Amino acid sequence: MFKKVPNYVRYIMTNFLAFFIYAGLFRLIFYISYANLEQASFNEIKTALSFGVRFDIKLSAILIVPLTILVLIFNDRFFTKKACKYVANIYLSLSFLCITLFYFFDFGHYDYLNTRLNASSLRFLSNLKISLQVLIQSYPIFKITFALILLSIISSKVVSLFYKRFNSANNKTATKVKVYYVFFLLLTLSFSIYNSFTHYPLRWSQAFFSKNNNVNQFALNPVLYFFDSFKFRNEGVDIVKTKRFYPAVAKELNLSIDSLNFKRTFSFSKDTLKNQPNIVIVMLESVGVVPMSYFGNPIKTTPKMDSIIKKSTLFSKFYVHKAGTAASVFSSVTGLPDVDGVRTASRNPMVIDQRIIFDQFKDYRKLYFLGGSANWANIRGIFQSNIKNLEIYEEGSYNSEERVDVWGIDDYDLFREADLKLAKVNKTNTPFVAYIQTASNHMPFTYPKQKDSFKPFTDNDISKKELEKAGFDGIKRLNALKYLDFNVGKFLERTKKSGYYDNTIFLFFGDHNTSMHATTNFKKEFDLGIQANHVPFFIHAPKYIQPKVISKFTKLVDIFPTAASIAKTPYTNYTLGANALDSTKTNNFAFIFNISNGEPSLALLKNDFLYSKKIITNEVHLHKLSGESLEDYKNELPEITKSMDSLALGYYHATKYLYLNNKK
Structure with missing residues (x-):
């Protein structure tokens, strides 16, 4: 033969x-x-x-x-x-x-x-x-x-x-x-x-x-x-610039200015909370503030989340650092913005090793759920190499394996499977911290014709004119969001029946805004190019924090420090996030990294200003966030421009420094 x-x-x-x-x-x-x-x-x-x-x-x-x-x-x-x-x-x-x-x-x-x-x-x-x-x-x-x-x-x-x-x-x-x-x-x-x-x-x-x-x-x-x-060989650290602009970052994060040191240790009284609360972090795929009816969208797109937000602590000025799912997962877990100008930091093997807060929940079960494969965008490496005893649940791990599209099982089954697993963990009286990554609200926008009480909109329900006014480019994008909203509400209903709702802190955040046309409510952000970064972040934990709206600027890297602080879990923060609920800290700004006309660009939101700077050509702009005018104030307000420049560059160079100097 x-x-x-x-x-x-x-x-x-x-x-x-x-x-x-x-x-x-x-x-x-x-x-x-x-x-x-x-x-x-x-x-x-x-x-x-x-x-x-x-x-x-x-x-x-x-x-x-x-x-x-x-x-x-x-x-x-x-x-x-x-x-x-x-x-x-x-x-x-x-x-x-x-x-x-x-x-x-x-x-x-x-x-x-x-x-x-x-x-x-x-x-x-x-x-x-x-x-x-x-x-x-x-x-x-x-x-x-x-x-x-x-x-x-x-x-x-x-x-x-x-x-x-x-x-x-x-x-x-x-x-x-x-x-x-x-x-x-x-x-x-x-x-x-x-x-x-x-x-x-x-x-x-x-x-x-x-x-x-x-x-x-x-x-x-x-x-x-x-x-x-x-491909990442030029992702080096400019230690001179890092040290030069470090004081601006230190001032905002209440760090010591004597030396380049980001380490902050937090401890809490043992009697503060009788029981260790569970933590569930839910990444809402492609959800920004623009398409949500809570934030003024004319179509009733998100009735379930609207109702939940009213019973939660909402951060109305929450921004992700980079518009992209992989970038947001990386930043939310590591506490460092994604400032890679070519692909995503999660794909960079040089920054895979990090000291993170997710790993510091002592005596907690740690779980990560997604409908598809954790190999996507090399996310597996970020989670598995940095979180001890992490349990990853992905395609092939679930009882329900009806793969609906490229992203695996849909959000209904994902939330159901996650709830079943978390309910079992809860019965062991072991606290848990879980990260659930949704995906149905992503192209190709797969949703059922009917699921329990969910029914999608039809062309007869919504006219093209109404869709355009609401910012949507088609009814499929609208229905995918409506389906995610339904599944979020359904998930909380399941947690109540499973018995762990009361003792759980739920943190919901959007990874980036979906592709939207300009709308009346957020036209200024659309014109300034930051609409994709403005997303919802709300904490639902009626037994632990009272419902309110916090209007200071917050950012993606703040999620885990905030979660650990609410749960009164001792932790050491080595990175750039901070407890968003700590009123004694300044930390009132948001940092964005994006590509502007093909060039890597930094943006900083603070007070009533948006400062932006292109990294290569050093082109600078300063705009007011209020009002309709797009006037550039960089020459009129040189002191504000200089101050925001120092903070933006400080945050950028500190991020690159920590990529390589925050290893376990």
């Missing part, structure tokens, strides 16, 4: 297997000499090894693709042309050499910094002479060089041997059979690169599943990890 396989197909698969075995040998060396997994459990090591093998398979498949293209172009003529022989042998020899070099540098890098090789290592090239001296003085460079040469010779000989072996193979295969084998080859390589049975491919963030950093490092493949982190 094997002899019927075309020799060029066997040639490709043999070299693919050789790459995999070669990477596996280096993984074994790393495990024996560097991994330091004495404190890791057997299950952690097994999981890390499983991910590691998958990463090695992915690398092997990627490396073999160029050779596969060459072979398939020439087909049976591949072994008859000398040029093909030389190109193939040179490419494969260089590939093995590159892998060897990567692993050699990776071993040294890990030995030096206890982290796998990544793009930040390129900084050593800026002082090449010093780096070479350190290398020569720290490592047996001559032995390493000899080993490199020896391995290069061996791999080159093996490559030549493979070519000769399959060149001499004389098998005749029918064209139809060849097509089947080629199809199987391409399918195998494609799956090896995708490397997942889920809706998301294998990603670097999946390696960061453990609180034990050594386990996570063992799971990585340094070649893939290097290029995954390469």
Whole structure:
């Protein structure tokens, strides 16, 4: 049977297997000499090894693709042309050499910094002479060089041997059979690169599943990890500017100005609360203030949440830092704004390791619920590597697995499944902190024709003119919001029946506003480009805080400090958020990072002003938030402009500093 396989197909698969075995040998060396997994459990090591093998398979498949293209172009003529022989042998020899070099540098890098090789290592090239001296003085460079040469010779000989072996193979295969084998080859390589049975491919963030950093490092493949982190190589820290503008941030957050230090410890009397309250944080997908009827939308879009808000503490001037779901999840969990100008901070492997408040709820069960996969936007890494004993519930974890669209199960089933799990935890008399990430109010806006008391609007109910006046571009977007509103109300009804409503603090926030036209109520924000950032944030906990409206500026990174403070849970805050309910703190501003005309831009809301500054061109604007005029006051009010500039830059540079200096 094997002899019927075309020799060029066997040639490709043999070299693919050789790459995999070669990477596996280096993984074994790393495990024996560097991994330091004495404190890791057997299950952690097994999981890390499983991910590691998958990463090695992915690398092997990627490396073999160029050779596969060459072979398939020439087909049976591949072994008859000398040029093909030389190109193939040179490419494969260089590939093995590159892998060897990567692993050699990776071993040294890990030995030096206890982290796998990544793009930040390129900084050593800026002082090449010093780096070479350190290398020569720290490592047996001559032995390493000899080993490199020896391995290069061996791999080159093996490559030549493979070519000769399959060149001499004389098998005749029918064209139809060849097509089947080629199809199987391409399918195998494609799956090896995708490397997942889920809706998301294998990603670097999946390696960061453990609180034990050594386990996570063992799971990585340094070649893939290097290029995954390469796109973020310029995310450096300007320590001079960080220190220069730090006093402006320190003043707002009541920090010491004597040194660059963001650490604040909070403790509470043991008798403050008899029982430890539960915490449930609900991220409301694509919900801003503009589409909500509570904030004046002419269509009764959110009757359930309107009613809940009236019995809650509402922060009417709450802004997310960056308009995007992944960015908001990252910021709400880490306490740091997402200031990545290319993609999202959650996708940056250099900032995955953070000290966060979510991890500090002692004796609490910690849970994360979403309808789809936690591999989305590499969110898994943010949660799992920073929160000890976190329980992630995602597609494949639920009793109900009716996947309605790309985002997995819909919000009705998500809330139901979350309630069932939380009810079980509550029966154990163990407090919990849960993060529920909704998704139905997102394109493609999937909602049922009817669900319990929910019925969507029809074209007969709402005219196009009414939709346009309310800011909606279509009835599907309106109905998706109405469905989310229904599910929020239904969720609280379930919690009451499940018995944990009274002893739970519910925090609801929008991750960003949905795409809306300009409306009468928020036209100024639309014109200033901050409508997408203005979202609802309300805390529903009748047993713990009285309903009221707080009109000071608050921001996304304030969520967890606020939740921990209400629950009277001792915590240490290392980042930029603050308790939004603490009236003794100034902390009355909001920070926004967005892209303005293709350029990264900072914005700061404070008092009655919006200050904005483009990072590259330094173009500055100062607008009043009140009134209808879009007049620029930067020249008329230079002192306010300067003050807000210092705070905006201080917050921005402090964020970048903490990305790399807030590690566990």
